[in-house]
Amino acid sequence: xxxxxxxxxxxxxxxxxxxxxxxxxxxxxxxxxxxxxxxxxxxxxxxxxxxxxxxxxxxxxxxxxxxxxxxxxxxxxxxxxxxxxxxxxxxxxxxxxxxxxxxxxxxxxxxxxxxxxxxxxxxxxxxxxxxxxxxxxxxxxxxx
Amino acid sequence: xxxxxxxxxxxxxxxxxxxxxxxxxxxxxxxxxxxxxxxxxxxxxxxxxxxxxxxxxxxxxxxxxxxxxxxxxxxxxxxxxxxxxxxxxxxxxxxxxxxxxxxxxxxxxxxxxxxxxxxxxxxxxxxxxxxxxxxxxxxxxxxxxxxxxxxxxxxxxxxxxxxxxxxxxxxxxxxxxxxxxxxxxxxxxxxxxxxxxxxxxxxxxxxxxxxxxxxxxxxxxxxxxxxxxxxxxxxxxxxxxxxxxxxxxxxxxxxxxxxxxxxxxxxxxxxxxxxxxxxxxxxxxxxxxxxxxxxxxxxxxxxxxxxxxxxxxxxxxxxxxxxxxxxxxxxxxxxxxxxxxxxxxxxxxxxxxxxxxxxxxxxxxxxxxxxxxxxxxxxxxxxxxxxxxxxxxxxxxxxxxxxxxxxxxxxxxxxxxxxxxxxxxxxxxxxxxxxxxxxxxxxxxxxxxxxxxxxxxxxxxxxxxxxxxxxxxxxxxxxxxxxxxxxxxxxxxxxxxxxxxxxxxxxxxxxxxxxxxxxxxxxxxxxxxxxxxxxxxxxxxxxxxxxxxxxxxxxxxxxxxxxxxxxxxxxxxxxxxxxxxxxxxxxxxxxxxxxxxxxxxxxxx
Numbered sequence: 237x238x239x240x241x242x243x244x245x246x247x248x249x250x251x252x253x254x255x256x257x258x259x260x261x262x263x264x265x266x267x268x269x270x271x272x273x274x275x276x277x278x279x280x281x282x283x284x285x286x287x288x289x290x291x292x293x294x295x296x297x298x299x300x301x302x303x304x305x306x307x308x309x310x311x312x313x314x315x316x317x318x319x320x321x322x323x324x325x326x327x328x329x330x331x332x333x334x335x336x337x338x339x340x341x342x343x344x345x346x347x348x349x350x351x352x353x354x355x356x357x358x359x360x361x362x363x364x365x366x367x368x369x370x371x372x373x374x375x376x377x378x379x380x
Numbered sequence: 381x382x383x384x385x386x387x388x389x390x391x392x393x394x395x396x397x398x399x400x401x402x403x404x405x406x407x408x409x410x411x412x413x414x415x416x417x418x419x420x421x422x423x424x425x426x427x428x429x430x431x432x433x434x435x436x437x438x439x440x441x442x443x444x445x446x447x448x449x450x451x452x453x454x455x456x457x458x459x460x461x462x463x464x465x466x467x468x469x470x471x472x473x474x475x476x477x478x479x480x481x482x483x484x485x486x487x488x489x490x491x492x493x494x495x496x497x498x499x500x501x502x503x504x505x506x507x508x509x510x511x512x513x514x515x516x517x518x519x520x521x522x523x524x525x526x527x528x529x530x531x532x533x534x535x536x537x538x539x540x541x542x543x544x545x546x547x548x549x550x551x552x553x554x555x556x557x558x559x560x561x562x563x564x565x566x567x568x569x570x571x572x573x574x575x576x577x578x579x580x581x582x583x584x585x586x587x588x589x590x591x592x593x594x595x596x597x598x599x600x601x602x603x604x605x606x607x608x609x610x611x612x613x614x615x616x617x618x619x620x621x622x623x624x625x626x627x628x629x630x631x632x633x634x635x636x637x638x639x640x641x642x643x644x645x646x647x648x649x650x651x652x653x654x655x656x657x658x659x660x661x662x663x664x665x666x667x668x669x670x671x672x673x674x675x676x677x678x679x680x681x682x683x684x685x686x687x688x689x690x691x692x693x694x695x696x697x698x699x700x701x702x703x704x705x706x707x708x709x710x711x712x713x714x715x716x717x718x719x720x721x722x723x724x725x726x727x728x729x730x731x732x733x734x735x736x737x738x739x740x741x742x743x744x745x746x747x748x749x750x751x752x753x754x755x756x757x758x759x760x761x762x763x764x765x766x767x768x769x770x771x772x773x774x775x776x777x778x779x780x781x782x783x784x785x786x787x788x789x790x791x792x793x794x795x796x797x798x799x800x801x802x803x804x805x806x807x808x809x810x811x812x813x814x815x816x817x818x819x820x821x822x823x824x825x826x827x828x829x830x831x832x833x834x835x836x837x838x839x840x841x842x843x844x845x846x847x848x849x850x851x852x853x854x855x856x857x858x859x860x861x862x863x864x865x866x867x868x869x870x871x872x873x874x875x876x877x878x879x880x881x882x883x884x885x886x887x888x889x890x891x892x893x894x895x896x897x898x899x900x901x902x903x904x905x906x907x908x909x910x911x912x913x914x915x916x917x918x919x920x921x922x923x924x925x926x927x928x929x930x931x932x933x934x935x936x937x938x939x940x941x942x943x944x945x946x947x948x949x950x951x952x953x954x955x956x957x958x959x960x961x962x963x964x965x966x967x968x969x970x971x972x973x974x975x976x977x978x979x980x981x982x983x984x985x
Binding site for chain 2: 255256257258260261262264265267268299300301304326329348349350351352353356
């Protein structure tokens, strides 16, 4: 139990959204979550962060100036394939993203508006655990 | 000859016949009346005269005898009764003689005047004798009466009157027999004439009746026969034998009727032929019409189907714009609603934590007097630890940010809702409302912001423009459509930099103009002419109905009597120009109505 908690505390989630208010609300809403949280307003900056920091899960908005969420995810998948990719999707975007979900480019969609205790926290944790499982499988394979 | 003439002539002939017969009869009657009125009365008159004179002569003889005898008797007897007798008779005798001399003929008159004179001579002597008797000298009186002078006179008188009477007697018989003859002759003549006339009148009457019947028969026959022929012909024609021939046998009214009838028949024959031809033509035409009608019905059906399809498409375009609108609005709302809701949830957690900390502080305060310092210090440590664990410092610092963020989010939602209401305030195409195109642009931009903002910057050069009357919902739909097209065109270029959409408004004397230009790909010249055509689209299949601009054109040009122009400068993007007419009078009126409404209705949702 202690170990598991320790592991999750070692995980980092990066949130990308061009709307500062969204980032603020996520920051304060996830205040008590065990994993580390990083917030950025643009994809460019997010890519910079990825170069410096070890990030395990990314949650990105779809519509952003300069680079859309989907483009960002494609880059991440290519550069950092192990990172679990999630999209904070608004109304009417699910259909457009369904394809990406089916092709495994996106782990899960988080619908806007969200409920923190209802599903948001749960989905992030699932993503982190998914990363852990994936990581463990990788470790076992490497050992073998 | 005309029937009327014939009739008149017939009746004239009969009338003349009757006139002639009447005249002859009258003549005959005249023949009878001549002897009756002239000869016979003359005879009777002469007889009467003769008889009267004869009577008078007898009276004269008688009165003479009596008067002379009375005068003699008086002279001899001196008896006064004789004198009286004489005085009675004497004037009678005088009167009778006078009468006879007046009534008699030429000869009689001469005779009677002689008698009259003789009588007077006798009367003088007799009166003298009567006077002498009265004087008492009867002898003197007898002397006079016995005188030869007296007797001569008396004898003459008696002789004359006697002769006259006897002569009269012969004349009387003659007169009597001649008048009887005259009467007999006249009667016979009259009887003969009456007989002849009766016979003649009978013959003439019979002849007149025969003539009248004959003329009537002839005239009626001359009318009836051709009429009957005409009727027979008419019956034949009535049975449908229109080739029946009509012979014209007279030139009277019936003849004229027959000739008119014949003419009519000829026309009828011609008409019938034409009708037959027409019937043929009509049958053919009906066939043609039938097929045309079928074709028309098919066309109508097709048209109906097309109309239905069109209305479905217009509906789907409308739904599509409503969908876009809803999607845009929902998307725009998602973000603020998302973080406000999230913040609210967090605020609840913050509250719980703060309450918890508060509780701990309360407990500490309670224990300050009863507990020793070590216990209190432990408690303070625990509080401090909890405070760190609960990140209270962050929370306290974050609270104002949370409120600011949330307020801003709620403002954004409010603004969106407000703009949404402005965007399609009254979508009633029948009733135009007051519209300021600048407000319309702002409201529309809020709705399409989400579509545009990542691909293009919107630059606005909005001038003060007058308000116009139009359908807010429809004009905003056009703005939305053009802005969306511009955004999608820029997006389709997949360029690195952001595109630019410029919205410019200004007013001319009678129009409000809105120019929306983009720096996206320009439309190819061959497609430019088609962009307002229904179903024309350059977007990939399934991406557009191809009705957006055609509906926009309909809204601006047909419904608002404005103009929708497209300008294509190759390499410089596309510019759409919307021109809407300003109707100052109506706008003013509408504004007044709206002001009144505002006054009357203070609370408005």
